[in-house]
Amino acid sequence: MESHHLYGMKHRNLALAENLSLAANKIDSVKQTEVAISGGGIIGLSAALELARAGVQVTVFDRARAMAEASSAAAGMLAASDPDNPIALRPLAMLSARLYSQFLAQVEELSGERVPIRTRQTFQGSPELxxxxxxxxxxxxxxxxxxxxxGGLHFFSLDEGSLAPGDLAFALPKAVRAAGVSLVENTQITRVRERDAAVEIETTAGRWTAGKFVHASGAWAAQLSGLPVAPRKGQMVMIEEPRHASLKAVLRTPEIYLVPRGDRRIVVGATVEDAGFDKQIDNGAIEGLLDKAASLWPPVREARILESWAGLRPATPDALPVIDALGDRSWIAAGHFRNGILLAPATAQLLRQMILDEPADIDLRNFSSRRFASAAQELSVR
Ligand SMILES: Cc1cc2nc3c(=O)[nH]c(=O)nc-3n(C[C@H](O)[C@H](O)[C@H](O)COP(=O)(O)OP(=O)(O)OC[C@H]3O[C@@H](n4cnc5c(N)ncnc54)[C@H](O)[C@@H]3O)c2cc1C
Structure with a gap:
């Protein structure tokens, strides 16, 4: 009887100890950060850099490798004056264009890598001058x-720069790490819950809590935020400039663009397709791009093809980004569509201002998440 009782006590004590140690492990395994960011593309990383420089402890999660999605697929035009941009984008585009050289200088200083401006002029063709x-x-x-x-278009000159996104994809992750940001790659955020005291985050590599949370997951932003941000596929092709002809500025029309890298490589782009998350290259689409490019600049016909690729632009129904608070502790910066490389420095600055309760540099009403209230039912990309 006694021995049975003792055994029972021992068993219960062991079970209690086990539970306590499980609970302790659970507490230990929930890691903490002041600000967590979902997505290590140019938007997430430039926001992280901006916050880290303001003294905030930041952790960025990327489901794969940082800067490996749209941000490295881009042509790299800083196309603030493209007449095809929505008019409402202008204040944000102009602010970002103004911030760009400072942004690149910071990235270069922190990373020790160069991110040169490759062209400084765009020849824009348009049906109307x-x-x-x-x-x-x-x-x-x-x-x-x-x-x-x-081809009947009016061409005029724009003082616009371009960079090679590959340079930035190499330097920006180094820069954010040097600024003290913790960059957690190959870790997908699977669930986010805002509580009174903190944001609870579930990832494929354990649980975290954060004081604040930023959605910056590009074309995947709908999955955690529920907002209508959907992928729009862009296929591109890189050619080698033929020996006898040299292109010294970006050529852009509403149909096609050619972006010289300054090293005899020219990027020709791009398709705009609704193809879900598919990133397959379609030879017919690449030939179509080369045909259009050759009818604008015939030396393309003799150019050697170096490589082709596809990326997923994060698009909203009105082609404007969404930069807004989503709750007391969560914000979103996504949907930068065709201009995320250009818009990153201004987006990062505005996020910092919102998160740290500072006045915003520009009116953000056009980028509000509330404009989608009626479009919520259209959400089809989850
Ligand atoms: C063909 C093409 C040409 C372009 N040309 C230009 C141009 O000339 N100029 C310009 O300014 N812009 C251009 N763009 C647009 C620009 O590339 C994008 O607007 C910009 O890169 C978007 O950045 P992002 O950080 O929002 O998205 P991304 O770079 O796609 O980054 C999002 C990141 O989030 C991660 N992620 C997603 N879900 C999760 C999750 N649940 N947990 C953790 N991580 C997650 C992804 O792995 C990804 O790394 C072009 C785009 C394409 C495709």
Missing amino acids: PEGFTSLTAEQLQAVAPGIVC
């Missing part, structure tokens, strides 16, 4: 793009 612009003369056009065929 916008007010305030002068058409380029045939001599001006031939000097920069010898052999160009204008």
